[in-house]
Amino acid sequence: KAGVTQTPRYLIKTRGQQVTLSCSPISGHRSVSWYQQTPGQGLQFLFEYFSETQRNKGNFPGRFSGRQFSNSRSEMNVSTLELGDSALYLCASSLGTGSNEQFFGPGTRLTVL
Amino acid sequence: KNEVEQSPQNLTAQEGEFITINCSYSVGISALHWLQQHPGGGIVSLFMLSSGKKKHGRLIATINIQEKHSSLHITASHPRDSAVYICAVRITGNQFYFGTGTSLTVIP
Numbered sequence: 001k002a003g004v005t006q007t008p009r010y011l012i013k014t015r016g017q018q019v020t021l022s023c024s025p026i027s028g029h030r031s032v033s034w035y036q037q038t039p040g041q042g043l044q045f046l047f048e049y050f051s052e053t054q055r056n057k058g059n060f061p062g063r064f065s066g067r068q069f070s071n072s073r074s075e076m077n078v079s080t081l082e083l084g085d086s087a088l089y090l091c092a093s094s095l096g097t098g099s100n101e102q103f104f105g106p107g108t109r110l111t112v113l
Numbered sequence: 114k115n116e117v118e119q120s121p122q123n124l125t126a127q128e129g130e131f132i133t134i135n136c137s138y139s140v141g142i143s144a145l146h147w148l149q150q151h152p153g154g155g156i157v158s159l160f161m162l163s164s165g166k167k168k169h170g171r172l173i174a175t176i177n178i179q180e181k182h183s184s185l186h187i188t189a190s191h192p193r194d195s196a197v198y199i200c201a202v203r204i205t206g207n208q209f210y211f212g213t214g215t216s217l218t219v220i221p
Binding site for chain 2: 031033035037042043044045048050055056058088090092094097101102103104106107109
């Protein structure tokens with residue numbers, strides 16, 4: 001079974017631009033969660049989608065948004081990029097929400113110049 | 114204020130040593146996870162705990178719900194165990210708070 005895939009793996013943008021990251025979960029998994037990892041703040045929860053609905057949201061500004069499609073693939077979007085958005089963005093999938101093991105993708109490393 | 118505290122932040126051990134990483138949390142949780150992150154970013158889930166103790170190979174994880182504390186032990190450590198170990202507590206759904214991680218280096 002293929003693991004969680006994320007595209008692109010690396011991305012360079014400039015301040016003010018917007019970016020869309022993609023995550024394809026393991027086949028059969030219906031929950032996708034997104035996380036941001038920075039050297040200063042560590043790992044932080046962004047949001048979780050389950051069956052195309054946002055279930056939980058972390059403490060991030062509205063510039064960070066996401067969605068999930070009927071095939072469980074998920075995208076996250078960051079608008080009006082700031083230097084501080086430079087980070088490793090990880091997604092993780094699980095069968096359901098709340099009680100299952102999560103499987104992480106390799107991450108997308110975003111650099112904002 | 115951090116909801117999840119890990120110690121130590123950095124740890125260097127000789128191959129074969131017994132290693133313990135501690136995690137304390139201050140919020141109500143439904144489960145606690147131990148994660149391993151290798152250089153390059155890939156994260157692997159090692160354990161998911163809601164009570165008691167779990168063992169997988171040379172790794173043992175314990176949790177004390179009353180004391181809000183968990184430990185990850187590595188027996189007979191090996192250089193391939195070198196990684197960052199992260200404690201994560203599940204609040205609701207798949208919403209987590211994370212510790213800052215323990216960077217482990219095992220020297221041959």
